[in-house]
Amino acid sequence: MVAVKKPKKVNYLNNRDILKQIHLSKASYCSFIDPENDHQHDIILDSVDRINMRTVAEARRNRVDRIKKETGEVIDQKDIPNTDLVFRVMTKEHIPLAPPKKKKSAEKKRSIEDIMGWAEVETETPDEEQERLRKEMEEKGELTHVRCKFPPFFHYRIDENREPYIVGKSHWVGGMENGHFSQEHGQMTNRLAQMFIKLCERYATRSNWRGYTYNEEMRGQALLQLSQIGLQFDESKSQNPFAYYTAAITNSFTRVLNIEKKNQNIRDDILEANGMNPSWTRQYRDADKKFTNQTSSVITKIIPKKGQS
Secondary structure (H helix, E strand, O other), rough: OOOOOOOOOOOOOOOOHHHHHHHHHHHHEEEEEHHHHOOOOOEEEEEEHHOOOHHHHHHHHHHHHHHHHHOOOOOOOOOOOHHHOEEEEEOOOOOOOOOOOHHHHHHHHOOOOHHOOOOOOOOOHHHHHHHHHHHHHHHHOOOOOOOOOOEEEEEEEEOOOOOOEEEEEOOOOOOOOOOEOOOOOOOOOOHHHHHHHHHHHHHHHOOOOOOOHHHHHHHHHHHHHHHHHHHOOOOOOOOHHHHHHHHHHHHHHHHHHHHHHHHHHHHHHHHHOOOOOHHHHHHHHHHHHHOOOOOOOOHHHHHOOOOOO
16 A cells, blocks of 8 residues: 655745835945844844843744754754844834824914025034934924834844944934934835735635735735735734734735725615615525524514413
8 A cells, every 4th residue: 555645834924024124125225334244143132231240041942943954963052152142122213203283273373474485494414403403392292203113123233342333224324433324225125025925815715805805905905004014013022923014914905805895885775776786695684584583573462471361
């Protein structure tokens, strides 16, 4: 008797591959002193003050585990010097402030000089503008930064004296001291975009979604949502981007479904008001209600209520 080999289960997407593409996409928006060695972080912290003996040891363990998963090579933690470790610190220190929103009442109260263009315009440098905005927002308690494509961060290394120094900045172009903020120079990798398309296609084939005539519109809406929030995934809070993206797709599909149901109800109401037959969904629902009401009335006649003879 010949034994039949079962085909191996193919995992078309996994968290490790998705995390790798997310990292490469974010790195394209960053600037590093040494792009080859400084782009890969070993640990994520919320403050540079958290760089201590405990976090250094944890970063060393994380690097050993990463090397073992990627290459299969087992190395000793003691062989990794502290100066080779890279620390990612989440911060908005280098992100410019967003201008405060103008109220409609303030726009209406413009003077005649402003409307006619007679008022003198005071020019100020970008640094002076940022400092003025910072003071105004701090006074109002509305200190907000420009919205970024993903949570901003710095990359740090430590020297022989365990003093941290910056080796990389997100949303940055140029050197660490003479560069400038930018969000236009990077892009999402082609591989990550293909993963988003595959996620939407596979999710659309589920039994509870594939029967709708507007399934393609659902996929388009989900793909648009992923392109907008794809890099917002925060590796410091979770290592499961698959669940994060699946939840976003579910919300997009449900949103389209609710909109289509609302439009269908409006269309059925218009058809009924003009003496025409509504959709089969409305007809089936009305038939079920009629049958339920008739059944309940028959049961009430057969089984008298308590206190009735």
